[in-house]
Amino acid sequence: MLTQRGNIKKFKSGEVPILGRAKRGLMLLKELKAKPHRIVFMDCDLSMPNRYAIRTTASKSIVAESKEIPFSPRYSNGSFAINEKTDGEVSDIEKEFDFSQIRIF
Template identity: 35%
Template sequence: SLKRVSIEEIPATSRAKRGLQVLRELKNKPHRVFLAGAVAEQGFVGDLFSTEVEENDQTLLVQSNKGTIYESRLQDLNLSERTSNGSFISDTISDEEVFDAYLKEVFTEAK
């Protein structure tokens, strides 16, 4: 599942603190954090921590362990509470496992 959380929901803490819960624990098919990063107002090319470019869309590609690739526009995700588990990309992804996730490269024409 995917979720988008405001950065204000996750405060910076000192090294001595224990951390902050970002998912509710589930007994059946528990969620795990696979990939995290910033959703930019202006899009990125490459991974979630690269530099900004002039494209506004960020599309995340998620590949399941069965080879199915799912696309999701990150700007279309609604803001969630910090402890929510997010929403599924599709009904079948919960039966499959995530194999890889990366940003789709977007190229813009020079004007």
């Protein structure tokens, strides 16, 4: 999961409980009063190591690898992948595929 402020977070799907319609508002990020985090990208496929090319509003490009992202508790905001003050906010993200690891039976 990536926020517009450049925080990146990896968590296990088992940490998110299945709830009914009445309890549909579930917290995945710690709410902040000033400049709250908003989810801009989420990937559910963690079966293979993935690479993500993150571009910012200041025209900077950062590559994040899923195997290097630590698991975070449900209510934390994750770790900073981008310094928002110097690099700007996230403008685009692209998942890079490594076709050499795909096995065809």
